[in-house]
Amino acid sequence: MKLVNLALTAAVALLAGPALAQDLPDLGGRTIKAVTENAYTPLNFADPKSGEGIGWEYDAFNEIAKRLNLKVEWNLASWDTMIEAIRQGQYDVGMDGITINDERRKQVDFSDPYMKSEQFMLVRADEERFTEAESFAESEDFLVGAQAGTTNFYAAVYNLLDGNEQNPRIKLFDTFGASVQALKTGDVDTVLMDAASAKGYMGASPDSFKIIGEPLGTDEFGFIFTPGSDLVGPVNAAILAMAEDGTIEKLNQKWFFEYQSKQ
Numbered sequence: 001m002k003l004v005n006l007a008l009t010a011a012v013a014l015l016a017g018p019a020l021a022q023d024l025p026d027l028g029g030r031t032i033k034a035v036t037e038n039a040y041t042p043l044n045f046a047d048p049k050s051g052e053g054i055g056w057e058y059d060a061f062n063e064i065a066k067r068l069n070l071k072v073e074w075n076l077a078s079w080d081t082m083i084e085a086i087r088q089g090q091y092d093v094g095m096d097g098i099t100i101n102d103e104r105r106k107q108v109d110f111s112d113p114y115m116k117s118e119q120f121m122l123v124r125a126d127e128e129r130f131t132e133a134e135s136f137a138e139s140e141d142f143l144v145g146a147q148a149g150t151t152n153f154y155a156a157v158y159n160l161l162d163g164n165e166q167n168p169r170i171k172l173f174d175t176f177g178a179s180v181q182a183l184k185t186g187d188v189d190t191v192l193m194d195a196a197s198a199k200g201y202m203g204a205s206p207d208s209f210k211i212i213g214e215p216l217g218t219d220e221f222g223f224i225f226t227p228g229s230d231l232v233g234p235v236n237a238a239i240l241a242m243a244e245d246g247t248i249e250k251l252n253q254k255w256f257f258e259y260q261s262k263q
Contacts, residue, residue, distance in 0.1 A: 024067050031071040032092040032231065033059060035072050039177045040097045041200035042255040056255040057095045060114065063222070063247060064238040077174070079192045080149060082224075083107055091228045093235070097194065098217040099151040108219050109112060109229055110222040112236045114248070118215035119155045120225030122201065124183065125210050132213030137192060140169065145179035145188035148172050151219050152179075152192045159216040160192065184208055193214060196256055203259075 012158040044055040067071045077085055079096060087096045087107045100110050130136040146153040161167050171188050173179040180201055182188045202209050227230055242248050
């Protein structure tokens with residue numbers, strides 16, 4: 001029951017904002033370039049059977065595009081290049097469980113938040129040496145895996161350890177998935193992630209992982225756009241409409257519960 005509650009917490013959409021529920025604009029069938037990483041289960045990832053990109057964010061933005069009369073050209077990019085690529089206009093919209101914060105607002109425009117997420121400690125299923133952040137921090141032997149520049153990295157720096165971004169106890173990986181694999185093989189001792197993604201990994205490998213401790217921080221996810229983009233207002237209106245008509249909740253049910261139950 002506790003894990004279900006964690007997933008529900010992560011899946012709540014925080015959609016209060018300036019957009020109003022009304023007739024949505026028709027954007028004329030224009031084609032826009034969307035980008036993600038395909039490495040953040042269950043928001044965006046490669047289908048293990050087909051290799052096709054699937055997940056909550058794919059479904060959500062495809063629905064937004066349908067309502068606004070847009071055509072979406074999907075692209076892949078690494079996390080460390082995505083925000084700059086959006087800023088420069090290489091893509092029109094990006095999504096990768098991207099936390100809305102003031103530093104990123106200086107580089108790109110954000111949509112209204114479509115999801116709230118809390119950061120938790122994912123550990124191996126047989127972990128008994130520590131049970132929460134305090135006992136983890138006490139031993140220099142315990143290591144945390146992270147992807148540089150991500151919310152998970154900064155939560156590790158400031159909420160788990162001592163605020164030093166060069167702390168040798170933080171082991172950096174090129175992708176989020178690689179840090180989780182390092183946890184599984186014992187190369188690190190915890191990885192911080194939102195409860196929704198943690199439940200995705202636990203559902204895919206139920207005997208490998210568990211969550212411990214209390215949440216270490218709360219984040220709001222938003223789509224990112226090139227500064228000054230005319231897509232922000234229409235996308236905000238579509239997000240709000242999807243929240244009000246139950247579409248957001250249906251996506252939560254599909255990806256945080258039904259998909260994982262099939263694994």
